[in-house]
């Protein structure tokens with residue numbers, strides 16, 4: 001790989017002798033990793049789990065294929081190993097309200113959701129609409145319960161969530177120097193001035209994020225770049241401008257202190273973390289954790305979203321629950337577009353927000369009836385449905401292609417939660433020996 005000459009000389013000046021292993025690391029192959037989703041029920045996975053990442057529960061080195069039941073059903077998520085350290089630093093606790101402000105495609109959101117274990121509230125926001133759609137797919141696949149998925153710019157979002165969150169992650173858009181190895185195209189955008197331009201954007205995102213943090217709440221800031229302008233210098237600026245304190249991050253093997261000398265010499269910057277690719281298997285990251293300690297500690301009340309499901313629609317839902325489920329899987333019901341959602345009761349009134357998903361889709365609204373939603377199949381506990389059917393891997397291929405399958409004609413008609421090797425993969429409807437396919441049209445694929 002041919003690194004930009006200005007990049008080489010910049011890091012030679014910054015790193016001295018260490019620049020040699022740093023620059024050499026770009027010639028090594030990219031390191032792959034994946035996480036196993038702790039939200040999913042136990043299943044028989046066909047995946048090599050022999051190389052665990054010691055510092056990341058459920059994290060493994062290796063590559064996983066995309067077109068497999070394990071991937072389609074959200075049991076695995078491919079993620080570069082050093083990126084996995086960020087959610088570890090956020091460390092969400094049960095019941096907390098957590099915002100992932102720059103969330104697409106959803107690597108850190110899915111990991112945070114796993115750590116929240118479907119307690120508390122995850123709000124995943126992405127400014128770019130097409131990327132937000134990918135975020136929706138990934139959170140749906142992961143079976144996250146009641147995530148609020150938004151497509152807002154940080155300033156607009158801040159108006160709706162004043163002092164609302166316990167933890168906020170800003171995994172900032174950055175110059176992406178850590179991506180060069182995996183995606184050499186990323187070098188095309190790079191110039192000596194690019195990190196400073198990215199820093200301008202980061203300085204607009206962060207004040208908006210702080211408006212949404214509760215007093216005593218924690219902000220985690222991360223980048224996948226090595227540029228001091230976007231790393232230590234951003235934290236030095238935040239510490240000067242806002243009532244924030246650095247929370248030291250416990251360092252594990254291969255993690256280095258942030259470098260005060262690369263900013264304003266503030267010694268607290270050493271408590272941030274640099275992950276360099278010459279020190280650990282991964283592409284590199286910068287992570288800082290800050291506690292917000294404003295002097296005026298008043299919180300803010302918000303108007304919460306009320307359920308809008310009554311009358312006929314509620315009756316149809318109750319009918320579906322009584323014929324197909326063992327318990328009512330929904331929390332609060334919201335009709336949104338042509339879908340019925342379960343949503344978290346603490347979410348603000350959604351009227352002025354660009355909502356991708358208010359929660360978990362539980363049913364598709366048809367004329368005079370409801371059909372259980374794909375997203376529900378991936379999120380609910382299998383024991384909460386009345387009828388289940390196991391497909392072989394070969395039958396799974398037919399299912400994800402969108403075709404019908406023949407089944408035992410004696411099977412009672414109705415909705416079945418389908419699984420493959422114990423992994424829930426979607427719903428199907430049995431009618432007289434035929435399994436009708438309800439795998440969403442937009443997600444179908446051929447192996």
Ligand SMILES: C[S@@+](CC[C@H](N)C(=O)[O-])C[C@H]1O[C@@H](n2cnc3c(N)ncnc32)[C@H](O)[C@@H]1O
Pocket residue numbers: 101102103104105106107108109126127128131153154171172173174201205
């Ligand atoms: C590093 S990526 C996030 C990766 C994601 N956290 C993950 O782990 O999968 C940064 C994201 O910030 C978004 N972004 C770009 N400009 C932004 C802005 N002005 N405010 C907020 N987000 C922005 C990008 O669209 C991009 O999806």
